Amino acid sequence: MPDMINEKIKSAEILCIGTELLLGDIVNTNAAYLAGKLAGLGIPVFRQGVVGDNPERLRAAMAESLGRADLLITTGGLGPTCDDITKETAAELLGRKMHFDQMSQNRIAEYFASRGCTMTENNAKQAMMPEGAIIFPNDRGTAPALAIEGELEKGGEVKTIIMLPGPPHEMIPIFEGDVIPYLQGRTDYVIFSRNVNIFGIGEAAAEQMLRDMMISATNPTVAPYCKVGEVRIRVTARAHTEAEARRMVDRQVELIKKTPAAPYIYDVDSPSIEDTVIRRLRERGLTLAVAESCTGGLIQKRLTDIAGCSDVFLGGCVTYSNSSKVTLLGVSAETLKSHGAVSAQTAAEMARGVRLRLGSDIGISTSGIAGPGGGTPEKPVGTVYVAISTKDGEQTKLLHLAALRDRATIRTHAANEALAQIFRI
Amino acid sequence: MPDMINEKIKSAEILCIGTELLLGDIVNTNAAYLAGKLAGLGIPVFRQGVVGDNPERLRAAMAESLGRADLLITTGGLGPTCDDITKETAAELLGRKMHFDQMSQNRIAEYFASRGCTMTENNAKQAMMPEGAIIFPNDRGTAPALAIEGELEKGGEVKTIIMLPGPPHEMIPIFEGDVIPYLQGRTDYVIFSRNVNIFGIGEAAAEQMLRDMMISATNPTVAPYCKVGEVRIRVTARAHTEAEARRMVDRQVELIKKTPAAPYIYDVDSPSIEDTVIRRLRERGLTLAVAESCTGGLIQKRLTDIAGCSDVFLGGCVTYSNSSKVTLLGVSAETLKSHGAVSAQTAAEMARGVRLRLGSDIGISTSGIAGPGGGTPEKPVGTVYVAISTKDGEQTKLLHLAALRDRATIRTHAANEALAQIFRI
Numbered sequence A, B: 001m002p003d004m005i006n007e008k009i010k011s012a013e014i015l016c017i018g019t020e021l022l023l024g025d026i027v028n029t030n031a032a033y034l035a036g037k038l039a040g041l042g043i044p045v046f047r048q049g050v051v052g053d054n055p056e057r058l059r060a061a062m063a064e065s066l067g068r069a070d071l072l073i074t075t076g077g078l079g080p081t082c083d084d085i086t087k088e089t090a091a092e093l094l095g096r097k098m099h100f101d102q103m104s105q106n107r108i109a110e111y112f113a114s115r116g117c118t119m120t121e122n123n124a125k126q127a128m129m130p131e132g133a134i135i136f137p138n139d140r141g142t143a144p145a146l147a148i149e150g151e152l153e154k155g156g157e158v159k160t161i162i163m164l165p166g167p168p169h170e171m172i173p174i175f176e177g178d179v180i181p182y183l184q185g186r187t188d189y190v191i192f193s194r195n196v197n198i199f200g201i202g203e204a205a206a207e208q209m210l211r212d213m214m215i216s217a218t219n220p221t222v223a224p225y226c227k228v229g230e231v232r233i234r235v236t237a238r239a240h241t242e243a244e245a246r247r248m249v250d251r252q253v254e255l256i257k258k259t260p261a262a263p264y265i266y267d268v269d270s271p272s273i274e275d276t277v278i279r280r281l282r283e284r285g286l287t288l289a290v291a292e293s294c295t296g297g298l299i300q301k302r303l304t305d306i307a308g309c310s311d312v313f314l315g316g317c318v319t320y321s322n323s324s325k326v327t328l329l330g331v332s333a334e335t336l337k338s339h340g341a342v343s344a345q346t347a348a349e350m351a352r353g354v355r356l357r358l359g360s361d362i363g364i365s366t367s368g369i370a371g372p373g374g375g376t377p378e379k380p381v382g383t384v385y386v387a388i389s390t391k392d393g394e395q396t397k398l399l400h401l402a403a404l405r406d407r408a409t410i411r412t413h414a415a416n417e418a419l420a421q422i423f424r425i
Helices: A029-040 A055-068 A086-093 A102-114 A121-127 A168-184 A203-216 A242-256 A273-284 A298-304 A322-329 A333-339 A344-358 A407-424 B029-040 B055-068 B086-093 B102-114 B121-127 B168-184 B203-216 B242-256 B273-284 B298-304 B322-329 B333-339 B344-358 B407-424
Strands: A012-017 A045-051 A071-075 A098-100 A128-130 A134-136 A145-151 A158-164 A190-198 A221-227 A230-239 A265-268 A288-292 A313-319 A362-368 A383-390 A393-400 B012-017 B045-051 B071-075 B098-100 B128-130 B134-136 B145-151 B158-164 B190-198 B221-227 B230-239 B265-268 B288-292 B313-319 B362-368 B383-390 B393-400
Touching (some): A029 A045, A029 A071, A045 A055, A045 B055, A086 A098, A086 A128, A128 A145, A158 A168, A203 A221, A230 A242, A265 A273, A288 A344, A298 A313, A298 A407, A298 B298, A313 A322, A313 A344, A322 B344, A333 A344, A344 A362, A344 A383, A344 A393, A344 B322, A393 A407, B012 B029, B029 B045, B029 B168, B055 B071, B086 B098, B086 B128, B102 B121, B134 B168, B158 B168, B203 B221, B203 B242, B288 B298, B288 B344, B298 B313, B298 B407, B313 B344, B322 B344, B344 B383, B362 B407, B383 B407, B393 B407
Parallel strands (some): A288 A362, B071 B158, B288 B313
Antiparallel strands (some): A045 B045, A134 A145, A145 A158, A190 A230, A221 A230, A383 A393, B134 B145, B145 B158, B221 B230, B362 B383
16 A cells, blocks of 8 residues: 655755756656646745756755755656666665556556557566655556655644656556646645736736736736737636636636736637637638638648637648649739738638638638748738638738748738637627 | 857756746746757757746745756747846856846837837846846847856856746747857757657557667667657657768657558648648649538648748538538538438438539538537547548448547647548548
């Protein structure tokens, strides 16, 4: 039986283990994920670290973290090779012996059998566990996750080490399924947040509109953060129960809706503009088709990132050449000749064309110059037209996105603006 | 004049400063970028860290890093507010006084003037610099970057701290333009790498084919790493000159081309499959059109991520509904009825249809079930057909991607397979 000590956790550190992180081969998304989740659980994180699989440096980093925080969460170093020493190091620091865990062994053997593979001798190492460990099974890989609790020195404070596998698709399900319930029993507070989604003004403008509230509000707190072309206002409350925290947040969100920022709020807690678009259209029983030039498929890719979008999104075209605008969308050759591909007229005909060809209620389009080449003095890089077409006709909007400089950012902004047209009708 | 000490740098640590990192609001791409660049400069990084803007914790983290490594690179904490204390902390640790730097003040004033804004008093704080600092101007923001060199205690080893702004679009140009030349004068070795691009086998299979070489090669080293659906074999050499390192790497790449992995090598140093596709088609003067169902615009988005793709990529369709497959691509209603939308026949007609409508040399298509809904016992989630059409006819391929589980990964694999068809013809 694991001997759970269950003292309250007041602070945590995150330590990610792996040479590929030290070499910069991969970006450390695990640290951001875990930090966000711990913030949500009301456990402050004061430091994050990355080390390789060198035994002395790993041991030093783990010992330092445990000297400062109650909880250390590690990712990586649970694999089958002799380089993987996280468990052994943790056991040594908290004075535990390693022993063979038959249940873990059985699960690993099952994992291999289900894939028609044979377990190697190396993998048996993954069934060695510190005595008294709480084991969190891994359904997507061979390395079980685990927690151990203990003292760095006899009579010292109780420390907890939670060890998770490195690959995010293994780590995240274990964290959500097993680690969160484990940690929830060990904190005093619940933290609850909502994000108010804002589009059409930048972070600085949003901050100015909400400055008084941001300064005066301490619980809930009100803080802006920005994604490309979008601002979110995060409202976070800390309380003894989730219901209470939720009430506090909801009250504050209502107050935000009475500030000058109100006209720019398009949703609350939406993961993305496209998610809100799909939901709104579904609620109203409307369908959408998309014609893209400069965004080159990005809008449609984002719409179809959302599972089940097919009741709303019928399809569309990527018309990168002039001839494809004529053939696929029925844009008139005359319009292309007299106004050019990057023009309000062409964008409007693209939106109308795709709506009529696919028989949707709404058509949207983009046509512009994403750069870095292709700009002219009259139409510099960053000149983008977006259009929307309904049975009532077409509306177009001209964007000047040159200040964004790079192609990817210009394309993302143009896609956001094209989608946001739908909120306005 | 800055007093440059210019001792050789043998090890470095990276410390990223910012509450938004600690809260998990943003992913730490700076650490990966800097780690990759330092590896390229032959400077080993043994630890990375993240701290907030708490003065005691920042000071402790910086002091610890300097106790272990010759060089500390920080990002963040150079802003105009009183929370921003990186410079002051660094100056104190290496025994430097802060002074007002007129050149920095002038540049910050110019930055504001060029944007039609007035400099606030706060921004003047950004012109305060440690005495003897080497200043790297920032063309994209108000915080200049800087380096200082000195001893932690009198007579101790020389330590260097390089402080960079947090936003990547400010940090990266400074690092590439000023910091790399500064560091190049302070290392003994040059590191050079090439990546061999492999498609069609997994990491484990690639590793098995190259195992002997991976074990025996020490300089250059040979190491695999994997992206979604793609494996790269990185060959890295360390030498006193770049020319020598380059020769060593090229020799090793030739040896890899003689292993059983050879048939799966599609390029060397390609940033992506789509990049190689565009280049190959351009070399041969061929054009491409794309019809996507389950990948929903992802393939076209990826092709148009590449600036200047329009001479090769003409355009295409996203046909998410049956009727759009008929209207836009001319898929026969009979085919859809008797074989279904997810079938080799439909995929072939989509590829042919988009090729003929757009008048391209090659058409490619995808039709499948990305999930999580929509699967049936005969066609479970992950069933995807890809097709390619040329004047010589159509070829189709059936993929079983159920083991990948999530929608995004299934879509990415399907897009990779659709693009990789082009290598085979």
